[in-house]
Amino acid sequence: VSAAPVRVVVTGTGYVSGLGFGPEDHEAALREGRSAVGPIRRFDTTGFRTSRGAQCDESRLDALLRRRLPAPALRGLGVDSRMLLWSAAAALDDAGVVPSTLRRALPAVLGTTLEGFWQAEQWYAEVCLRTLAHARPRRLTQCMAGAQLSTLAEILGLTLEPMVISNACATGVSAIGRLFRRLRSGEAELGLAGGYDTLSRFIHLGFDSLGALTPGTCAPFDRNRSGFFIGDASAVLVLESLESARRRGARIRGEIVGYGESLDAHHPTHPDPEGRGLARAMVQALEMGGVAPASVDYINAHGTGTPANDSAESRGILRALGEDVGSRVPVSSTKALVGHTLGAAGALEECFCLLALERGFLPVQATREQDPECPLRLVSSPEGRPAVAVNNSLGFGGANGVLVTRRWEEGA
Amino acid sequence: MSLTLGPFHLLSTAGSLRDLASGKERTDGLQGVDDRLPQPNSLRRAGEETKTAVAAATELLRATGTVVSERLGVYVGQQQIALDYCTRFVESSYRDGPKLASPMLFSESVANNVATHLSLTLGLRGIAQTFIGTRAAGIQAVKAAAEDVAGGHVDVGLIVVLGVATSLTRDAYLSVYRPFQRKNRPDIRFLRGAVAMLVRREAPGQPRLLHAGVCSAGRGPAAQARAVGSVWSEAVGRLKPGTRVVDSVLDLARESGRAVIRQSVIAAPPGPDFGEGYALDPFVRLMLDGALHPGPSGRAAVCLGEEGTAAVLALDGPAPVVEV
Numbered sequence: 088v089s090a091a092p093v094r095v096v097v098t099g100t101g102y103v104s105g106l107g108f109g110p111e112d113h114e115a116a117l118r119e120g121r122s123a124v125g126p127i128r129r130f131d132t133t134g135f136r137t138s139r140g141a142q143c144d145e146s147r148l149d150a151l152l153r154r155r156l157p158a159p160a161l162r163g164l165g166v167d168s169r170m171l172l173w174s175a176a177a178a179l180d181d182a183g184v185v186p187s188t189l190r191r192a193l194p195a196v197l198g199t200t201l202e203g204f205w206q207a208e209q210w211y212a213e214v215c216l217r218t219l220a221h222a223r224p225r226r227l228t229q230c231m232a233g234a235q236l237s238t239l240a241e242i243l244g245l246t247l248e249p250m251v252i253s254n255a256c257a258t259g260v261s262a263i264g265r266l267f268r269r270l271r272s273g274e275a276e277l278g279l280a281g282g283y284d285t286l287s288r289f290i291h292l293g294f295d296s297l298g299a300l301t302p303g304t305c306a307p308f309d310r311n312r313s314g315f316f317i318g319d320a321s322a323v324l325v326l327e328s329l330e331s332a333r334r335r336g337a338r339i340r341g342e343i344v345g346y347g348e349s350l351d352a353h354h355p356t357h358p359d360p361e362g363r364g365l366a367r368a369m370v371q372a373l374e375m376g377g378v379a380p381a382s383v384d385y386i387n388a389h390g391t392g393t394p395a396n397d398s399a400e401s402r403g404i405l406r407a408l409g410e411d412v413g414s415r416v417p418v419s420s421t422k423a424l425v426g427h428t429l430g431a432a433g434a435l436e437e438c439f440c441l442l443a444l445e446r447g448f449l450p451v452q453a454t455r456e457q458d459p460e461c462p463l464r465l466v467s468s469p470e471g472r473p474a475v476a477v478n479n480s481l482g483f484g485g486a487n488g489v490l491v492t493r494r495w496e497e498g499a
Numbered sequence: 500m501s502l503t504l505g506p507f508h509l510l511s512t513a514g515s516l517r518d519l520a521s522g523k524e525r526t527d528g529l530q531g532v533d534d535r536l537p538q539p540n541s542l543r544r545a546g547e548e549t550k551t552a553v554a555a556a557t558e559l560l561r562a563t564g565t566v567v568s569e570r571l572g573v574y575v576g577q578q579q580i581a582l583d584y585c586t587r588f589v590e591s592s593y594r595d596g597p598k599l600a601s602p603m604l605f606s607e608s609v610a611n612n613v614a615t616h617l618s619l620t621l622g623l624r625g626i627a628q629t630f631i632g633t634r635a636a637g638i639q640a641v642k643a644a645a646e647d648v649a650g651g652h653v654d655v656g657l658i659v660v661l662g663v664a665t666s667l668t669r670d671a672y673l674s675v676y677r678p679f680q681r682k683n684r685p686d687i688r689f690l691r692g693a694v695a696m697l698v699r700r701e702a703p704g705q706p707r708l709l710h711a712g713v714c715s716a717g718r719g720p721a722a723q724a725r726a727v728g729s730v731w732s733e734a735v736g737r738l739k740p741g742t743r744v745v746d747s748v749l750d751l752a753r754e755s756g757r758a759v760i761r762q763s764v765i766a767a768p769p770g771p772d773f774g775e776g777y778a779l780d781p782f783v784r785l786m787l788d789g790a791l792h793p794g795p796s797g798r799a800a801v802c803l804g805e806e807g808t809a810a811v812l813a814l815d816g817p818a819p820v821v822e823v
Contacts, residue, residue, distance in 0.1 A: 192729060202631065210674075211667065215590060216593065224674035227674060227675050231633060233715070234718065235632075237716075237717055237807035240715050241718055246715075246716045248714055249633075249713055253611055254614075254628055254629060265643065269646060292597055292600050295600075296601065296605055349624055352622050355616070482611070483615065
């Protein structure tokens with residue numbers, strides 16, 4: 088184990104959401120503030136309070152997968168497994184990592200809040216609505232996250248050192264943070280981190296029952312905000328020591344410099360209204376990265392668009408950066424565009440931060456009337472060239488996770 | 500850096516470790532778990548598994564005099580998400596209609612529910628992470644705690660591993676492993692409960708944690724054998740001579756699971772049959788082996804999940820067990 092911290096860079100990303108596949112599909116939407124929300128087609132929403140979400144394009148997903156994998160390998164895989172498979176394969180391709188050349192098991196720290204529960208749910212609906220004898224057991228073989236990772240390993244020809252984290256809506260950031268720390272300490276050189284989750288009847292109805300889903304538009308930090316919609320997503324990143332990336336001649340997408348995590352110890356489902364836990368995680372991450380508050384150029388907020396989250400997060404940001412700096416840093420929540428993607432959210436938003444740093448823009452989020460309780464500088468135009476981005480995630484149980492990422496500049 | 504893992508504290512349907520080692524057949528071991536909680540009112544809506552986990556953790560902390568601070572990290576391992584509440588929520592939505600689906604049931608169904616209640620009960624403000632999705636989830640939790648203690652992110656890692664099963668679990672496993680018995684639904688014996696343990700730097704009297712490793716190469720028998728071989732070869736150089744090895748596989752597929760493990764590992768004969776414990780199983784087998792074969796030799800559990808994840812947890816001796 089190295090004595091001095093190892094520099095950790097991102098050399099590959101692969102992501103899918105309701106907006107599409109990879110950076111090319113997402114960049115324009117992020118610049119325009121275009122939302123992927125639409126009517127839910129995956130399950131019957133009759134009798135629900137809300138019926139909109141952001142599903143991925145499954146037929147295009149299958150077409151993309153079939154270009155690289157034989158059809159029998161994909162048979163019986165749920166949408167969660169297929170999204171994970173595509174995003175992991177795309178991340179490895181992007182990083183130029185060829186599985187057959189790896190000499191040891193590849194660390195894979197992935198996050199999910201639901202595993203393949205959509206499969207289990209369909210099986211269970213068959214049991215509830217008909218009988219056990221009519222339920223198709225095949226649905227159950229992809230339920231556990233371990234099974235999804237084993238499938239990933241088998242199809243891509245990988246030997247994995249798997250770890251599956253479920254830290255509510257902070258899951259994606261927690262997964263990246265854990266691998267980041269591991270690489271930083273020199274215990275590994277290269278690994279996969281990310282998250283995935285699927286819009287399912289259970290999760291949609293669950294948040295619907297809590298009154299957290301909007302019947303209208305997801306408008307984080309808006310005076311009239313009324314919640315979010317759920318989206319499908321999977322996002323996988325290849326994290327690597329700088330030394331390993333240079334040795335391989337890999338293209339570097341950005342450098343993760345800090346990670347912080349904390350608990351509110353306040354309430355099972357509500358954040359601390361003063362944002363104290365979030366502020367501690369932000370300060371931890373900035374200090375680890377040696378980043379002064381005034382050097383932060385962009386914050387990708389958790390920003391669920393619920394009254395409780397956005398005011399608490401605003402207070403947390405101001406507490407961490409100071410009122411003066413905190414109210415001047417550009418902030419947006421990309422959940423307004425892709426929905427709340429749960430276990431994938433933090434990882435997908437990290438990919439958006441990397442894209443913004445690499446291509447020089449700020450992700451836009453439309454706001455009609457900003458809430459004075461959220462005195463932040465919301466991004467209304469993509470103009471900007473951020474060098475340091477902060478990615479916030481907050482979850483049930485008062486879990487907070489924060490990543491700090493720097494734009495990569497050769498010679499830095 | 501040298502780390503220790505222990506002591507262990509088990510609360511289960513089959514009773515304490517002493518009950519299990521004596522061969523007593525119990526199923527009522529979790530009765531009265533509410534009386535063992537430090538703040539039973541705040542957990543009144545929580546499920547049995549959450550209450551058991553909180554009781555096991557708080558009793559262990561009290562018995563070891565562990566100081567609760569920001570430097571205490573919580574690491575929870577469970578094979579499945581909180582199925583009991585998921586099931587009740589989905590069932591109620593079909594029975595009563597979607598508009599009457601209960602938000603209370605939903606909030607208790609979140610996978611990190613145990614970590615949440617532990618952090619609220621203990622007032623923790625540092626790290627709490629939950630590992631899921633495989634029989635090896637508890638070993639993943641140990642590995643994560645060890646990384647964080649070694650990296651100086653926490654001083655003490657409190658690990659809680661759960662064995663969770665519901666009628667849904669029984670039906671699901673029967674559907675997959677005994678499809679011809681689905682109509683008759685035979686009873687499956689489950690070991691439900693929680694084990695709590697501590698990872699620390701050099702705690703006196705506790706065994707050293709020699710290895711916690713996990714590997715996955717695919718779902719078929721050949722890929723599973725590769726995963727076991729890989730994780731075992733990584734562990735074997737760190738084991739003490741004469742280490743006793745126990746295996747942990749799905750009860751319903753016991754013979755095939757053991758056959759895969761035995762391609763790479765010579766394990767001790769199976770110990771007492773206590774039913775299916777999922778993520779809890781490798782820990783109970785390690786503890787039981789220590790109780791039934793006391794001695795200074797090392798001890799390792801080799802675990803193979805039905806989904807293909809292989810794992811090894813190795814100690815340099817039997818871990819002391821806390822009985823409350």
